[in-house]
Amino acid sequence: MSDLNKLKKRFSELKKINYINNLLQWDQQVYMPDGAINDKSNLIKLVSKLYHKKLTSDKTKELIKKSEKIENLNLIDSAILREAKREYEKAIKIPIDLVKTIAKTSILGHNAWKDSRKKRNFTIFKPFLEKMIELQKEYGDRLNIGKTRYDSLLDEYEPGMSSELISKLFSNLKYKIKDILKKIINSSEEIDQKILEQKYDPNKQWEFSINMIKSLGFNFNIGRQDKSEHPFTVSLSSNDIRITTRVMEDYFPTCLFSTIHECGHALYNMGFMKDIHNTNLAGGASLGIHESQSRLWENIVGRSEEFWHYWYPKLQKLFPKNLNHYSQKKFYKSINSVKPSYIRVEADEITYSLHIILRFEIEKLIFEDQINISDLPEIWNNKTEELLNLQPPNDSYGILQDVHWSGGAFGYFPTYCLGNLYASQIFNNILQKDPEIPKKIANGDFISLLNYLREDVHQYGKIYYPKDLIIQITGRELNPEYFIKYLKKKFYRIYGVG
Amino acid sequence: MSDLNKLKKRFSELKKINYINNLLQWDQQVYMPDGAINDKSNLIKLVSKLYHKKLTSDKTKELIKKSEKIENLNLIDSAILREAKREYEKAIKIPIDLVKTIAKTSILGHNAWKDSRKKRNFTIFKPFLEKMIELQKEYGDRLNIGKTRYDSLLDEYEPGMSSELISKLFSNLKYKIKDILKKIINSSEEIDQKILEQKYDPNKQWEFSINMIKSLGFNFNIGRQDKSEHPFTVSLSSNDIRITTRVMEDYFPTCLFSTIHECGHALYNMGFMKDIHNTNLAGGASLGIHESQSRLWENIVGRSEEFWHYWYPKLQKLFPKNLNHYSQKKFYKSINSVKPSYIRVEADEITYSLHIILRFEIEKLIFEDQINISDLPEIWNNKTEELLNLQPPNDSYGILQDVHWSGGAFGYFPTYCLGNLYASQIFNNILQKDPEIPKKIANGDFISLLNYLREDVHQYGKIYYPKDLIIQITGRELNPEYFIKYLKKKFYRIYGVG
Numbered sequence: 001m002s003d004l005n006k007l008k009k010r011f012s013e014l015k016k017i018n019y020i021n022n023l024l025q026w027d028q029q030v031y032m033p034d035g036a037i038n039d040k041s042n043l044i045k046l047v048s049k050l051y052h053k054k055l056t057s058d059k060t061k062e063l064i065k066k067s068e069k070i071e072n073l074n075l076i077d078s079a080i081l082r083e084a085k086r087e088y089e090k091a092i093k094i095p096i097d098l099v100k101t102i103a104k105t106s107i108l109g110h111n112a113w114k115d116s117r118k119k120r121n122f123t124i125f126k127p128f129l130e131k132m133i134e135l136q137k138e139y140g141d142r143l144n145i146g147k148t149r150y151d152s153l154l155d156e157y158e159p160g161m162s163s164e165l166i167s168k169l170f171s172n173l174k175y176k177i178k179d180i181l182k183k184i185i186n187s188s189e190e191i192d193q194k195i196l197e198q199k200y201d202p203n204k205q206w207e208f209s210i211n212m213i214k215s216l217g218f219n220f221n222i223g224r225q226d227k228s229e230h231p232f233t234v235s236l237s238s239n240d241i242r243i244t245t246r247v248m249e250d251y252f253p254t255c256l257f258s259t260i261h262e263c264g265h266a267l268y269n270m271g272f273m274k275d276i277h278n279t280n281l282a283g284g285a286s287l288g289i290h291e292s293q294s295r296l297w298e299n300i301v302g303r304s305e306e307f308w309h310y311w312y313p314k315l316q317k318l319f320p321k322n323l324n325h326y327s328q329k330k331f332y333k334s335i336n337s338v339k340p341s342y343i344r345v346e347a348d349e350i351t352y353s354l355h356i357i358l359r360f361e362i363e364k365l366i367f368e369d370q371i372n373i374s375d376l377p378e379i380w381n382n383k384t385e386e387l388l389n390l391q392p393p394n395d396s397y398g399i400l401q402d403v404h405w406s407g408g409a410f411g412y413f414p415t416y417c418l419g420n421l422y423a424s425q426i427f428n429n430i431l432q433k434d435p436e437i438p439k440k441i442a443n444g445d446f447i448s449l450l451n452y453l454r455e456d457v458h459q460y461g462k463i464y465y466p467k468d469l470i471i472q473i474t475g476r477e478l479n480p481e482y483f484i485k486y487l488k489k490k491f492y493r494i495y496g497v498g
Numbered sequence: 499m500s501d502l503n504k505l506k507k508r509f510s511e512l513k514k515i516n517y518i519n520n521l522l523q524w525d526q527q528v529y530m531p532d533g534a535i536n537d538k539s540n541l542i543k544l545v546s547k548l549y550h551k552k553l554t555s556d557k558t559k560e561l562i563k564k565s566e567k568i569e570n571l572n573l574i575d576s577a578i579l580r581e582a583k584r585e586y587e588k589a590i591k592i593p594i595d596l597v598k599t600i601a602k603t604s605i606l607g608h609n610a611w612k613d614s615r616k617k618r619n620f621t622i623f624k625p626f627l628e629k630m631i632e633l634q635k636e637y638g639d640r641l642n643i644g645k646t647r648y649d650s651l652l653d654e655y656e657p658g659m660s661s662e663l664i665s666k667l668f669s670n671l672k673y674k675i676k677d678i679l680k681k682i683i684n685s686s687e688e689i690d691q692k693i694l695e696q697k698y699d700p701n702k703q704w705e706f707s708i709n710m711i712k713s714l715g716f717n718f719n720i721g722r723q724d725k726s727e728h729p730f731t732v733s734l735s736s737n738d739i740r741i742t743t744r745v746m747e748d749y750f751p752t753c754l755f756s757t758i759h760e761c762g763h764a765l766y767n768m769g770f771m772k773d774i775h776n777t778n779l780a781g782g783a784s785l786g787i788h789e790s791q792s793r794l795w796e797n798i799v800g801r802s803e804e805f806w807h808y809w810y811p812k813l814q815k816l817f818p819k820n821l822n823h824y825s826q827k828k829f830y831k832s833i834n835s836v837k838p839s840y841i842r843v844e845a846d847e848i849t850y851s852l853h854i855i856l857r858f859e860i861e862k863l864i865f866e867d868q869i870n871i872s873d874l875p876e877i878w879n880n881k882t883e884e885l886l887n888l889q890p891p892n893d894s895y896g897i898l899q900d901v902h903w904s905g906g907a908f909g910y911f912p913t914y915c916l917g918n919l920y921a922s923q924i925f926n927n928i929l930q931k932d933p934e935i936p937k938k939i940a941n942g943d944f945i946s947l948l949n950y951l952r953e954d955v956h957q958y959g960k961i962y963y964p965k966d967l968i969i970q971i972t973g974r975e976l977n978p979e980y981f982i983k984y985l986k987k988k989f990y991r992i993y994g995v996g
Contacts, residue, residue, distance in 0.1 A: 016544050019537075020518060023525060031529075032738065035720035039517075039735030039776065046514050050548065222533035237537030240530065278537065 003066035004077060010054070010063060011084050011280040017051045019278075022234045026242055029228045045103075052099070056091050064088060076275055079463045083280045086159075093142050102135050106407045113406035120394040122377045125406070130373045132408050133366055139408075140367065150367040153411035157287040158418060160465045163364055166414050169421065170357045173480045178387070180487055181350055184338050187495040191337035195330070198322050200252040208318055209245060209259040212311065216297065217450040218243075218263050219270055231258040233265035233294075238277035241269045253335060257298055264297030265290055267450060271458025285457075286466040287412065291419025292426060293453065299349050299420075300427050300486070301449070306442035308332050336494055340388040342397040350487060354387040356417035359402075363410050422470060424482035426456065429474040501564035502575060508552070508561060509582050509778040515549045517776075520732045524740055527726045543601075550597070554589050562586055574773055577961045581778045584657075591640050600633050604905045611904035618892040620875045623904070628871045630906050631864055637906075638865065648865040651909035655785040656916065658963045661862055664912050667919065668855045671978045676885070678985055679848050682836050685993040689835035693828070696820050698750040706816055707743060707757040710809065714795065715948040716741075716761050717768055729756040731763035731792075736775035739767045751833060755796055762795030763788060765948060769956025783955075784964040785910065789917025790924060791951065797847050797918075798925050798984070799947070804940035806830050834992055838886040840895040848985060852885040854915035857900075861908050920968060922980035924954065927972040 001009070024044050032040055054060070064085050073081065109128035116125035140149030150163045210225065218225075228244035235241050243262035247255040268290060272282050284290035301307050312331055316323040323331070338348045344355035362379060365371045371379060380399040381392050392398035404412055430452045431437055440448045456473045470478050492498030499507070522542050530538055552558070562583050571579065607626035614623035638647030648661045708723065716723075726742035733739050741760035745753040766788060770780050782788035799805050810829055814821040821829070836846045842853040860877060863869045869877060878897040879890050890896035902910055928950045929935055938946045954971045968976050990996030 013544060016541055020522070020541060020545065023521060023541075024518070027521060027525075027734075031722065031724075033718060033720050033722050035717075036735055036738035039737050042776075043514055043518060043521075043735070046511060047518065219533075220531060222531050224529065224531050226529075236525075237534055237541070239537050240534035278540075 003063055004070055004073075004081070007060075007063040007067045007084060008077075008080055008279065010060060011080065012278055014051060014055055015278055015280055015282065017047060017054070019236050019240075021047045021051070023236050026234050026236065029230070029232065030226045030244060041107075052091065052096065055088060060084075060088055061092075075463060076279075076281065079281055080279055083462055087280070090143060090145075093144070094139065095142075098135065098138060098142070102132075102139065102408055105132050105135060109406040109408075110403070113400065113403065117396050117400040120396040120400070122395040122399060125400065126373060129376075129405060132405065133373065133410075136408050136410050137367065148367070150364060150411065153367070154414065155411075157412050157415050158466060159286055160467050161286075161288070161414075161418070166360060166418075167364070169478070169480050170360055170414075170417070173353060173417075173421075173484070174357050174387070176480075176484045177350060177353055177487070180484075180491065181338070181340070181354075183497045184350065184491060184495045185340075187497045189495045189497075191333045191494075192330075193334050193337050195322070195326055195334050196253050197250055199250055200319055200322060202247045202249050202255075204318050205247050205252050205255045206245075208315065209255055211314075212256075213243075213259060213263040213266075215444065216260070216263055216446045217267055217270075222270060223266055225259070225262075231262050233262045233269065235269050235282070238269075238272055238282050241266045257302060257335075260302040261294045261298040264294035267297070267453070268293040268458050271454045272461040273459040276461045276463065281462040283462050285460070285462055285464060285469050287415035288418035289422055289457065289466050289469065291415055292422030293457065295419045296423040296427055296453070300423060301441060301446070303336055303349070304438070304441065304490075305332050306438045308335075309442040310444040333494055336491070338491060338495070340390055342384070342388075342390060342392050343401055345401075350491060351388060353417045353420055353483075356413050358383045358387055359413040360417075363413065367410070418478070421478055421480050421483050422466075424486045425470065425474050425479060426453075428482045428486075430456070501561055502568055502571075502579070505558075505561040505565045505582060506575075506578060506777065508558060509578065510776055512549060512553055513776055513778055513780065515545060515552070517734050517738075519545045519549070521734050524732050524734065527728070527730065528724045528742060539605075550589065550594065553586060558582075558586055559590075573961060574777075574779065577779055578777055581960055585778070588641060588643075591642070592637065593640075596633065596636060596640070600630075600637065600906055603630050603633060607904040607906075608901070611898065611901065615894050615898040618894040618898070620893040620897060623898065624871060627874075627903060630903065631871065631908075634906050634908050635865065646865070648862060648909065651865070652912065653909075655910050655913050656964060657784055658965050659784075659786070659912075659916075664858060664916075665862070667976070667978050668858055668912075668915070671851060671915075671919075671982070672855050672885070674978075674982045675848060675851055675985070678982075678989065679836070679838070679852075681995045682848065682989060682993045683838075685995045687831075687993045687995075689831045689992075690828075691832050691835050693820070693824055693832050694751050695748055697748055698817055698820060700745045700747050700753075702816050703745050703750050703753045704743075706813065707753055709812075710754075711741075711757060711761040711764075713942065714758070714761055714944045715765055715768075720768060721764055723757070723760075729760050731760045731767065733767050733780070736767075736770055736780050739764045755800060755833075758800040759792045759796040762792035765795070765951070766791040766956050769952045770959040771957040774959045774961065779960040781960050783958070783960055783962060783967050785913035786916035787920055787955065787964050787967065789913055790920030791955065793917045794921040794925055794951070798921060799939060799944070801834055801847070802936070802939065802988075803830050804936045806833075807940040808942040831992055834989070836989060836993070838888055840882070840886075840888060840890050841899055843899075848989060849886060851915045851918055851981075854911050856881045856885055857911040858915075861911065865908070916976070919976055919978050919981050920964075922984045923968065923972050923977060924951075926980045926984075928954070 021044060024040065024047060028037075028040050028044075064081070067081050068085075105128065109125070109132050112128040113125050116122060136153060137149060140152040143152035143155070145152045145155045146162050148163055151161075154161050154163060154166070213225070214220065222239040223241040223243070226242065226244050227247060229246065231243070231245050233241070233243045243259070243266050245255050245259040245262065268284055276282050284293075308328055308331060312328040336348070338350045340351050341347060344352070347355050358380070361383065362376070365379070377395050377399050384390050384392055384398065404410075430449065434448070434452065437449055437452075457469070460469065464472060467477070488498060519542060522538065522545060526535075526538050526542075562579070565579050566583075603626065607623070607630050610626040611623050614620060634651060635647060638650040641650035641653070643650045643653045644660050646661055649659075652659050652661060652664070711723070712718065720737040721739040721741070724740065724742050725745060727744065729741070729743050731739070731741045741757070741764050743753050743757040743760065766782055774780050782791075806826055806829060810826040834846070836848045838849050839845060842850070845853055856878070859881065860874070863877070875893050875897050882888050882890055882896065902908075928947065931950065932946070935947055935950075938944075955967070958967065962970060965975070968974075986996060
């Protein structure tokens, strides 16, 4: 076997170990009995250890070195080598003790965060957050990728992205979104959302969600949907993509939109070209690109008039008591109502990105050593005031609302907003190629759109870096103008302003 | 860390890898989407490889050797060392190529068997069976445990058991069971089973099965039940024991009795003492002892008059249309009807063991090189005639009915019958200690019985060899008389003979 093939085999074994870890995680979230939690964590720890040992072994180093000497590698092989090297070099920069300390602090921090949030009091979580930030600073310094330590953290989720670029993108975005928001708030349009809060039979919600994603192209021969507290998507191989959803009897948009969102992630994972199946390229180009797919389906498609032109009669038929006397137009507005709120996960399409910008600005301050952790709640509240014109009544509505920081996921939040930007730019490009897409959606043809996404995005997996991929697809760098244009066009019409 | 602790840590890691394999298998049977089958097999292969590599490494050998020098090991530590050594020594006797060839032949053989069975024609399966038998002969010869190569195979499932002893037990049993069967067949009692073949709502069957096993002591905090084509029990840790059942709308005993059966297995796995949790002792003493627990609950308890004294009114309430006009006594007889049939898995308590004896006698002939594989169908049919007075109409009702041989599981069948023998002997012993057990069962107290089983059997896991365990519990060696006595007492009453 050639050195390159040995390297490929090694990284496909690592991928398999990773899939096994994913199965353990999936099982933990979906079917594991409560009493198994500790044993399950130990299994996950063991698998992570096996992974780390294999990844950082001298054999890996040697195979990378030898493979680098091979000339004229094809596109896929050179990407496999690039990703192998990238992963190996990052892994050996981090001492195993730091990995372990972060893992331990993450568990303690998560519990403290839960307690803290329940008691609406930041002080319980504070020492754990402080410790985690220290560890993440060390982690970023050791990685030493990009210009700043925050760039190193960003690189974990969005390879090649810099805080400088995000700052530029987001500061542009911030003022434009605030401007749109102001117009909407000042409009006379009042949107009633009560229809969404009635009781809808959970079994019928589930059935509807399954039928819907089937028509979007979710392939149940290589995937399934289950229920979990927090919806997620996970791959257990390139032919085993699973999503979860959450069904609430008295708020049916939860099941509906989380299903479409996760389906968007799953369609990406189901669409890799056969040649990269189960290799280290069988993953999204970045979290931002992944999020672009989920958000494209959830928001651009799933909250569009055309989508509901097709689905609303079916929804009415399933829930006649709730919806028979409610027009499609009113329903469309109900699911697109804009209102500043404290909680990110409940935010509409306009204010969502403001929540992200707030988090990015704070993360940047933290990793540039510009603030005291004790001041965080106040800073959070002031920024909420600045961006959303709201004052959180307590820390649970403010700094304690998100789980991410307790686990050390700094640099993760920006990818949610980058997803919006990528999505609009990619969708705009598809509309240029095929202006009939909205009409097709209105007729229940979702596969035409899916085919463009497969062709442009899905098939490549990690072959291209996100910044190259977006240029390859759309001919230009990431530009927030498409998102702004999309928001204006959609919401000015809904609110009769502009 | 002491050498012994290192050894223990190593084998607890092996146990964890085994649990991960179990999770993969569970997922494959229960939730995996169809298209993932090949990728899933590759994951299982990888995990098996990791397991084998770790088990057979020099480090393992060294730690066993060093630990053997330690004096005065306590009961648990010496059993851990004994099992570690036993497993290691067996593993190094088998070349990895033989393991791989068996695995490959098993997959091909399984497909050929399915095809063969569908077409009711042994010749398709024959070359694969021949090959597998050759491989198993080599396997047995290399293991070289006990007096004969078949003893080596038996040792995989029933450590310490010999074909000589089984021959003695079974030949005794054979004539006595045939004698009982003759009396029953000649009796005037006609039992009608049509009541079992009506339509019973699958959801209610499921609900009933869950309530039932809860009352038997199945702990849902460390376990769950799902559905699969073939019911099974699996441990994903000492705190994560899962069973599956199969629900048939028009034959409800399938769900009912397979649930109790698997619950019996699960109760064993849930009952290990804390000190052996997740060690290499966290398993049944043997398949025979394991089967004794499932059969004790399924047959001795689950098909008893007392059991249905408690449950039948509840079953009637759940299925009033089916059962309101059917007496408890008639129901009890319906689920205990005796009738020789071709298919083992459909057999009653009397004829079941005859099916096993048939298989044992044939396996013995095979591994003593006394027959040609081409003659197997005829031998099978002749033995069916001899034991059950039936002539299978084709090979699917004869030699092709069971999956076991296609996977190389020779020496496995006897454990089903040994389970019956162990179960009666153990239950008899409990009745000596507490004659009120049947009355307690009639009152819905199943935990008293469970507590005896925990005390006598479950807690020890693999600490004792089966032959020592049965003496420790009952004061004497395994003796088929208890089983014969049990059958006579129960079935002579049902059939009004004796």
